[in-house]
Amino acid sequence: MAADSATHAFPLPAILEYPSSTPPQLITQGAEGRLYKSTYLLPSIPCALKYRPPKPWRHPVLDARLTRHRILAEARNLAKCRREGVPVPTVYAIDESAGWLMMEWVAGVPVRAAINEWLQRRRDAERAEGRSGDAIVEGTRDADADLVALLRRIAAAVGRMHKIGIIHGDLTTSNMMLRPWERGKEPANGHNVEGDGLLEGDIVIIDFGLASQSTSEEDRAVDLYVLERAFTSTHSRAEKLFTTILESEYREAFKQAPIVLKKLEDVRMRGRKRSMLG
Amino acid sequence: MGSDIQQSTHFDNNNTDNSRSPDTKLSSTPTAKRQKIEHHTHQHPAPAEASSPSVDISFTMSTSPILESLQLEHVPSTHSVHVAVFRDVENAAFLHQQLLARNADFEYALIDAGVITSRLQVLSAAFKAITVQLAGTLKTPNVHSEIVCSLSPAKNIAEAYRRHGITPTTRHLVIVKVLVTPATDSDANAKAPLTAQDIEEHLRTHVEGKPVPFTDETLSELTDWGRVRKYYKLNGMSWLDGIKDEVAKHRELDILVMGSMALRGV
Numbered sequence: 001m002a003a004d005s006a007t008h009a010f011p012l013p014a015i016l017e018y019p020s021s022t023p024p025q026l027i028t029q030g031a032e033g034r035l036y037k038s039t040y041l042l043p044s045i046p047c048a049l050k051y052r053p054p055k056p057w058r059h060p061v062l063d064a065r066l067t068r069h070r071i072l073a074e075a076r077n078l079a080k081c082r083r084e085g086v087p088v089p090t091v092y093a094i095d096e097s098a099g100w101l102m103m104e105w106v107a108g109v110p111v112r113a114a115i116n117e118w119l120q121r122r123r124d125a126e127r128a129e130g131r132s133g134d135a136i137v138e139g140t141r142d143a144d145a146d147l148v149a150l151l152r153r154i155a156a157a158v159g160r161m162h163k164i165g166i167i168h169g170d171l172t173t174s175n176m177m178l179r180p181w182e183r184g185k186e187p188a189n190g191h192n193v194e195g196d197g198l199l200e201g202d203i204v205i206i207d208f209g210l211a212s213q214s215t216s217e218e219d220r221a222v223d224l225y226v227l228e229r230a231f232t233s234t235h236s237r238a239e240k241l242f243t244t245i246l247e248s249e250y251r252e253a254f255k256q257a258p259i260v261l262k263k264l265e266d267v268r269m270r271g272r273k274r275s276m277l278g
Numbered sequence: 279m280g281s282d283i284q285q286s287t288h289f290d291n292n293n294t295d296n297s298r299s300p301d302t303k304l305s306s307t308p309t310a311k312r313q314k315i316e317h318h319t320h321q322h323p324a325p326a327e328a329s330s331p332s333v334d335i336s337f338t339m340s341t342s343p344i345l346e347s348l349q350l351e352h353v354p355s356t357h358s359v360h361v362a363v364f365r366d367v368e369n370a371a372f373l374h375q376q377l378l379a380r381n382a383d384f385e386y387a388l389i390d391a392g393v394i395t396s397r398l399q400v401l402s403a404a405f406k407a408i409t410v411q412l413a414g415t416l417k418t419p420n421v422h423s424e425i426v427c428s429l430s431p432a433k434n435i436a437e438a439y440r441r442h443g444i445t446p447t448t449r450h451l452v453i454v455k456v457l458v459t460p461a462t463d464s465d466a467n468a469k470a471p472l473t474a475q476d477i478e479e480h481l482r483t484h485v486e487g488k489p490v491p492f493t494d495e496t497l498s499e500l501t502d503w504g505r506v507r508k509y510y511k512l513n514g515m516s517w518l519d520g521i522k523d524e525v526a527k528h529r530e531l532d533i534l535v536m537g538s539m540a541l542r543g544v
Contacts, residue, residue: 015409020351039351041401079541083534085517090533091540093406098413104533 010034013051013100024049032070032209037105040092046105047092050074050209053099064097070209071096077166077211078103084164087157087179087204106204108180111154112173115235118147118198139241146199147238150178151245157203158227159253162260167219169210172230177204217256221263222272224250228264344489345478350405354412359404360455360474363391363496364487371446373485380419383480387425391450392502393442393509394429395532396494402536403428404454421456431510431538441509450500452492453481498528506531510538 016024016036021043024036033052040047052067054060071094081088089104122143123133139148154176161168168175178201214220224246232239251257348359367373376384387404394400407424410416418424418435430438444451455477481489490496507513512534521527 015352018352018354041350041398041405042348043351045351045398075541079537082537083512083515085515091537092402093409093540095409095413 010053012036013049013053013098015095015098015100016049016051030209033099038102040102048089048103048105049100050103051100067099068096071099071101074208074211075101077208077213080164080213081161081166081205081208084160086161086164086166087202088208089204089206106177106179106206108178108201108204110174111150111176111178111203112234114178114199115147115150115173115238119235119237121198134237137238137241139245144241147241148245150199150203151238151242152249153203155246155249156253157205158224159250159257161205162220162223162257163254165213165215166208167212167214167223168205168208169212169223169226170207171205171223171227173227173234174230175205175207177206178202179204215256217260217263218267218274220256220260221267224260224264225267225272228268344481345474346492347474348401350401350408353405353408356459357408358457358459358474359401359408360457360477361400361492362453362478362481362485363490363492363500364451364453364481364485365391365490365500366449367451367485367487369484369486370444370448370451373451374444374446374448377444384484385420385422385455387422387454387456388444388448389426389429389442389452389454390444390448391452391497391500392448392505394452394497395501395506395528395535396497397492399429399532399535399539400452400454400492400497402539404456406539408456422454425454425456428539428542431542433543441505451485451487452497453485501528503528503531506535510535 010026010029012024016038020039022039024038027035027037027048029035033050036049036051038047038049039045052071054067055063058066075091075094075096078088078091082090089106091101091103093102094100119137122137126133126135137144137147154173157176158168158171178199180201212219228243228246231242235242247261251261345360345362348361349355350357350359353359373384373388377388387407389400403425406428407421410424410428411421416424418427423439426443427435427438429442432438457472457474457477512518512531518527518530518534521530
């Protein structure tokens with residue numbers, strides 16, 4: 001175990017100190033916590049463990065309370081999504097006082113990586129044809145069908161989440177995974193059979209660390225606005241296409257969706273914050 | 279690996295001769311991934327035929343036909359989990375009585391197989407109970423009763439026993455035993471008070487039912503989906519009823535059950 005700890009830059013949560021078939025692997029570190037890949041129950045079941053370590057700069061009592069509340073909120077929101085059929089990782093186990101949450105490991109790549117790779121290939125193809133390669137993606141060409149289908153799935157997944165009253169709080173294409181379809185389980189339409197398969201898969205929304213529950217149009221519109229901004233800054237060439245598809249697909253998701261989209265226009269004009277106070 | 283198990287099972291049946299050996303032989307093909315327990319078997323390479331007596335004991339233990347022994351991930355190596363499944367149990371009333379009398383010899387998690395959907399559900403209940411025990415925050419008398427409570431999505435302990443535990447009329451049972459070896463040097467392990475073999479013997483003698491392997495297949499035959507959906511509050515979910523493929527639907531239900539268990543009381 002000593003050698004093991006040495007390979008990790010940070011101390012592991014107690015639960016991960018107990019033996020497992022493969023050592024836990026630090027995947028990423030955020031502002032509040034760390035994400036490990038490990039195994040649950042059997043060596044064949046991968047899991048993600050989100051650990052919020054104690055913050056030494058906070059008062060211990062306050063720290064424990066904040067950590068507890070945040071872990072519980074995340075777990076509850078994940079569970080609610082799962083029960084209502086929104087594609088999110090399942091919660092396997094939770095220890096709110098120790099500050100960890102164990103979830104299903106979602107296979108595949110983040111949507112951001114998939115879209116960027118796709119845009120890169122498109123650019124290379126255009127350059128090969130002697131064009132500049134930074135043309136706006138209009139979504140009208142046959143080759144764009146994969147991207148259009150993916151954006152539709154994103155909008156539908158976000159719509160379903162909003163429908164049940166969950167606000168994600170940090171919607172970006174990095175917080176969505178593209179889980180490959182099981183063999184023989186591909187949807188019958190909406191994907192290009194001859195395509196390179198880069199954009200194939202189910203959307204799984206992850207990281208509910210900032211999620212909250214609300215059904216107000218304002219909150220939903222801000223959630224969409226955050227996604228739009230994130231998309232614009234990471235995949236600017238497909239910006240227009242994204243907005244068009246988001247509006248057409250999201251509109252169908254639930255009853256109040258048109259009102260939310262109307263509100264989104266206001267939010268675009270003034271930014272994420274409603275009041276000028278904070 | 280598969281052939282090893284077959285041979286050892288055969289060998290084991292010859293050794294522990296009893297009236298049920300044809301049954302156990304039939305039902306003892308462990309289809310699921312079996313994990314050996316390092317601290318019990320040590321370095322014995324599991325020979326196909328009998329050699330020295332010491333090898334025989336450890337060998338028999340790790341491949342018991344009615345008891346599956348597992349070492350869970352992220353659980354101290356001193357804790358091992360042992361599971362057996364019995365169909366058509368005749369003496370549920372007697373076993374229930376032993377629990378009520380707090381008979382220490384019958385300290386098992388006796389679970390009604392009707393509310394069990396998969397192997398993972400049982401193992402995650404065991405995992406949760408062991409974790410709670412290690413943290414020293416048991417809500418019930420021991421780790422085995424805690425396993426029964428871990429299966430429940432609600433906090434009410436009496437209700438958990440009633441719905442998930444054994445009742446005098448229970449027909450099919452999933453039995454879980456957690457063994458804790460003293461955390462001393464390896465020599466002490468050999469003299470540990472209880473071994474998987476003891477558990478196996480004890481269950482053979484006292485449970486009047488037909489042992490079946492602990493696999494998703496056999497468990498799903500015993501599942502009462504009506505009760506599962508009621509207890510875990512999974513009724514009236516239109517998207518779920520929309521899944522036409524029964525296997526996919528049950529897998530989804532199983533996942534939801536595990537989620538409810540994880541979020542018990544939070």
